[in-house]
Amino acid sequence: MKVTRLLPVLAVACGITLSACGGSTPSATTATTAAASTATSATVAGAKVDANKATQAELTQALTAAGVSSASRWAREIEEYRPYPTSDPSLAKLKQNLAKYNPSADDVAKIISVLSV
């Protein structure tokens, strides 16, 4: 009987929780989309590093050299979303994952410009 009384409460809790789960992705992904188109035009000093094989230190160094803010933090993200398919030289998978963080178009362009697969 106690359980019966709890049902309406649980039903309301279901509704609240399910509604809370939606729409969590940052909305400003247009900046990242724009970055995708400008990535190839970014001019960065230094050699490219392998997105799949470079160590976090190497990634951080390359990103720092390219002038990316929070370079070590981005290096962690690049490492986290490995592996990147070699059939995807534009690193679309990485761009998609970076977009979740709502980075500036400039930062995305710089990040992509120092990476190769």
Added chain:
Amino acid sequence: VTLPDRSRRVLLGLAAAGVIGTAVELASLRHWNGLLQLVPWIALGVLVLGIAQAVLRPRVDPRFVRLEAATVVVAAAFGSLEHLLANLDAGPLDFRYADRWAGMSAAARWWAAASGGVGPSPILAPLVLAQAAACLWFATSSDG
């Protein structure tokens, strides 16, 4: 079917629906990058075990099922906290906050991370597991 039995079935059905929904959501998000992201999968396994045990009520001590449910609630709370910390950590990466994140008060940062203003992780999503666990708990609460 008596009312308590029906209630019990509804609760177990809600728990099962929560498990299936969460599994689909986690799979679509590819939520398996590293050990921490495997925690909800383990919690789902515990819930599946608990639901199966609850369905086989005569054979299993309900206290054991409730212990499993409690474990999932703890895992869900941990997930929620983990999501909050991940959002907090992501603050400087968001171009809207990058320049001013360091100068923001701790309260403002925590609020931005908790309210979905910054970071990729939904704070309340892990609590779906707690909700399913609560259903499992109450479904077995009249068993002794």
